[in-house]
Amino acid sequence: MKGDEHVIRAVNAAEVAPTTYAWEIRADGLRVKAGRRMAVDGVDLSLGAGVHGLLGPNGAGKTTLIRALATVLRPAGGELELLGASVGGRTEQRRLRRQIGYLPQDFGFYKRFTVREFIEYMAWLKEVSKKDIPAAVQRAIERIGLADRADDRMKTLSGGMIRRAGIAQAIVNDPQILLLDEPTAGLDPAQRLRFRELLRELGSDTCVVVSTHLVEDVAVACTDVMLMGEGKLVFRGTPAELEAAGGAGDAGDSPIERGYTALLARQQPDRGSW
Amino acid sequence: MVIRTELRRSAAPWAAVLIVGIAAVLLFAFSGPWWKGGGAWNREWTGLARWERNTLVLLWPFAVGVGALQGLRDHRSGMAELLTTTPRPRWRRTAQTAGAMAIAMAVGYLVIFAIGAVQVAGNASYFHWGWTPVLLVGMLSLIGAAWLGMGIACLVPSVLTPPLLAVGALAVAMVTRISPDGGSSLSGSVPDRIAWLSPVQDGPDEAFTSVTGSMNLAQGLWFLAIAVTGFLLLAATRVATKLLAVVPMLVGAAVALPLLPATAAQVQEVDQGAVALVCAEGTPRVCVTNVHKEFLETLVQPAREALALLAKVPGAPTSVEEATTGQPLYGRRPVVPGVVQIDFDDFDLASGERTTTDPDRLRRYLVAGVGTPTCYGRMEMDENYMSLRAASAVSAAALTGELKPLSGSSSAYFRNELETLARPAWESFRVLPAAEQIARLSAMRVAAETCRGGTLEILTNGVAR
Numbered sequence: 001m002k003g004d005e006h007v008i009r010a011v012n013a014a015e016v017a018p019t020t021y022a023w024e025i026r027a028d029g030l031r032v033k034a035g036r037r038m039a040v041d042g043v044d045l046s047l048g049a050g051v052h053g054l055l056g057p058n059g060a061g062k063t064t065l066i067r068a069l070a071t072v073l074r075p076a077g078g079e080l081e082l083l084g085a086s087v088g089g090r091t092e093q094r095r096l097r098r099q100i101g102y103l104p105q106d107f108g109f110y111k112r113f114t115v116r117e118f119i120e121y122m123a124w125l126k127e128v129s130k131k132d133i134p135a136a137v138q139r140a141i142e143r144i145g146l147a148d149r150a151d152d153r154m155k156t157l158s159g160g161m162i163r164r165a166g167i168a169q170a171i172v173n174d175p176q177i178l179l180l181d182e183p184t185a186g187l188d189p190a191q192r193l194r195f196r197e198l199l200r201e202l203g204s205d206t207c208v209v210v211s212t213h214l215v216e217d218v219a220v221a222c223t224d225v226m227l228m229g230e231g232k233l234v235f236r237g238t239p240a241e242l243e244a245a246g247g248a249g250d251a252g253d254s255p256i257e258r259g260y261t262a263l264l265a266r267q268q269p270d271r272g273s274w
Numbered sequence: 275m276v277i278r279t280e281l282r283r284s285a286a287p288w289a290a291v292l293i294v295g296i297a298a299v300l301l302f303a304f305s306g307p308w309w310k311g312g313g314a315w316n317r318e319w320t321g322l323a324r325w326e327r328n329t330l331v332l333l334w335p336f337a338v339g340v341g342a343l344q345g346l347r348d349h350r351s352g353m354a355e356l357l358t359t360t361p362r363p364r365w366r367r368t369a370q371t372a373g374a375m376a377i378a379m380a381v382g383y384l385v386i387f388a389i390g391a392v393q394v395a396g397n398a399s400y401f402h403w404g405w406t407p408v409l410l411v412g413m414l415s416l417i418g419a420a421w422l423g424m425g426i427a428c429l430v431p432s433v434l435t436p437p438l439l440a441v442g443a444l445a446v447a448m449v450t451r452i453s454p455d456g457g458s459s460l461s462g463s464v465p466d467r468i469a470w471l472s473p474v475q476d477g478p479d480e481a482f483t484s485v486t487g488s489m490n491l492a493q494g495l496w497f498l499a500i501a502v503t504g505f506l507l508l509a510a511t512r513v514a515t516k517l518l519a520v521v522p523m524l525v526g527a528a529v530a531l532p533l534l535p536a537t538a539a540q541v542q543e544v545d546q547g548a549v550a551l552v553c554a555e556g557t558p559r560v561c562v563t564n565v566h567k568e569f570l571e572t573l574v575q576p577a578r579e580a581l582a583l584l585a586k587v588p589g590a591p592t593s594v595e596e597a598t599t600g601q602p603l604y605g606r607r608p609v610v611p612g613v614v615q616i617d618f619d620d621f622d623l624a625s626g627e628r629t630t631t632d633p634d635r636l637r638r639y640l641v642a643g644v645g646t647p648t649c650y651g652r653m654e655m656d657e658n659y660m661s662l663r664a665a666s667a668v669s670a671a672a673l674t675g676e677l678k679p680l681s682g683s684s685s686a687y688f689r690n691e692l693e694t695l696a697r698p699a700w701e702s703f704r705v706l707p708a709a710e711q712i713a714r715l716s717a718m719r720v721a722a723e724t725c726r727g728g729t730l731e732i733l734t735n736g737v738a739r
Contacts, residue, residue: 067355070359071359072355072358072359093361094361094363095361096361097359097360097361098361100359102356102359104355104356106352106355107352107356108351108352108353108354108355108356109351109353110283110347110351110353111351112283112284113279113283117279117283120275120276120279121276121279122356122360124275124276124362125357125360125361125362125367126360126361126362127361127362130275133275169356
């Protein structure tokens with residue numbers, strides 16, 4: 001990726017207009033069901049621009065929370081406001097969805113499409129205006145470093161490349177809210193380094209929520225960290241504050257891991273080693 | 275942009291190729307079910323459009339199956355979740371895929387027509403636009419089939435959906451195709467009107483008929499309704515819409531059924547433009563139908579020679595006209611007094627596929643039986659058949675002076691039988707005085723015209739047994 005060769009992009013009026021909301025994402029006592037289980041049970045959030053890491057053990061409700069933010073699931077209770085609009089209304093939802101980028105945990109794609117065709121298709125579905133699509137697609141592909149594979153079929157890509165194509169489709173519409181569920185799964189160490197750099201870049205003007213298992217990703221790339229356990233927000237703070245929460249007696253190989261286990265152990269004292 | 279991608283990456287391109295392939299195999303590699311005469315798929319425009327409809331017996335189930343395969347893509351790819359978060363409405367997205375499939379179906383169907391059209395253009399002298407509804411209805415039925423397959427696969431996203439749908443559609447196509455015909459255990463298994471809801475149609479035997487307007491209209495509406503239902507199933511996001519999707523199909527059936535013809539005879543009508551007679555200048559009168567007008571030049575000379583030969587026999591016909599109906603399966607076509615009718619598809623003239631241009635055979639055909647038509651339908655034959663054939667051959671020999679088989683294509687069996695019956699009759703006839711010969715020919719003509727039988731005895735003994 002050559003940073004000085006970015007495609008120049010026109011900025012439209014909607015983008016430079018002053019925002020009328022304080023927080024890109026605001027939740028108040030948010031409750032969301034996954035099937036019959038209340039997987040997110042009373043979460044309060046107010047997130048602005050920046051990279052927000054979402055940590056937590058399996059089954060803590062991270063994916064359910066992200067799916068609610070992506071408008072896949074409707075809240076079962078509480079309040080959820082995205083870009084100042086309450087989630088629910090139909091016409092409002094369509095406008096809202098143009099401003100969201102989403103990489104699901106199980107990212108599916110049309111295998112016979114080339115990378116470029118697939119990203120174009122997603123840009124069209126996100127109602128990027130027709131004349132802007134080619135440039136937006138090229139920009140997204142270059143940002144995630146797939147330019148040399150842009151005209152290969154999706155089915156020929158390796159796992160890490162597919163993940164990157166997934167990120168490219170999420171950012172192709174220059175979203176105000178970018179939701180990435182396990183984006184670094186399958187990336188090799190060099191790609192993860194590059195990805196963290198991209199996250200920091202995106203976080204300067206976008207509200208990015210990254211769900212991950214990899215604690216060190218959070219430490220380096222995130223402006224703040226949310227720790228979830230059993231459907232509730234256990235901790236919210238900077239990576240440094242997360243590190244500070246752990247002591248020498250807590251399990252973990254790095255300060256931030258020790259902080260992670262300490263905070264979870266405090267919430268779930270009876271939880272076993274897995 | 276998106277539809278271009280869909281045209282390249284969906285099932286559309288190879289579906290179009292396979293449609294052309296399947297139809298080409300049916301049309302080129304098999305000799306039947308079409309009659310190799312004037313109604314053949316590569317001879318006339320209406321014949322082409324109607325025989326292409328016959329290939330739908332395989333193409334239509336294929337379209338349902340391939341549509342279902344395409345309809346499974348969202349499910350197979352696991353993109354459903356991502357797709358629900360995009361702002362563009364589902365119907366706009368599915369319309370692109372459905373549009374690509376429709377283009378593939380239409381192009382495939384038109385390519386088959388074009389392959390036939392190249393041949394027809396070289397063969398047919400009668401051009402008209404009457405075949406277009408038959409072509410368009412066939413095309414619409416394929417689009418409807420593909421969309422219905424897509425819609426059902428979205429509703430029931432299982433790997434078994436495409437094969438089961440295709441096999442089911444094949445069964446429906448077969449049963450509805452066979453049911454209106456006689457002679458099968460499936461005959462009459464569904465009412466004729468229901469059978470005509472199927473896009474599969476038999477082609478014509480000859481070039482004189484076209485499909486009635488009410489048939490085309492009713493079928494067109496019905497396939498449009500199927501397409502609408504298919505698309506609604508595909509585009510629906512809510513359960514209520516999915517349930518309502520059957521409404522267009524029900525309405526389509528309700529409108530189409532009363533419009534469809536009640537009897538098989540009403541499915542087709544005489545194409546007046548095709549059967550209009552075109553006559554040669556001068557006398558005696560020699561006419562062919564408009565659809566075969568290119569043959570008039572070949573016919574006029576031998577026809578006038580034949581009429582000159584016939585003129586020796588009192589009461590013999592004095593003009594030649596092409597018959598405007600095909601030879602029926604059972605019974606004979608009506609006799610027109612004073613006219614020798616010529617049927618270019620008669621197996622005495624069209625031995626392989628093409629009507630002979632040999633003047634000698636044309637002349638012999640016209641004078642055989644002293645210008646009377648055969649008494650037998652295409653499917654008939656009894657103990658008197660051979661003697662009538664022999665009498666025809668002898669009468670032709672009497673007028674032309676030489677005994678020859680009437681047909682170029684008859685089997686060795688027929689030729690032997692004729693030789694054993696006709697040869698002795700001819701040997702005894704040729705030695706008779708000229709006046710007696712004429713008297714016997716005249717008596718034989720009357721007997722043959724009325725199908726009383728005993729024609730060979732009249733020639734050999736002077737009286738019928």
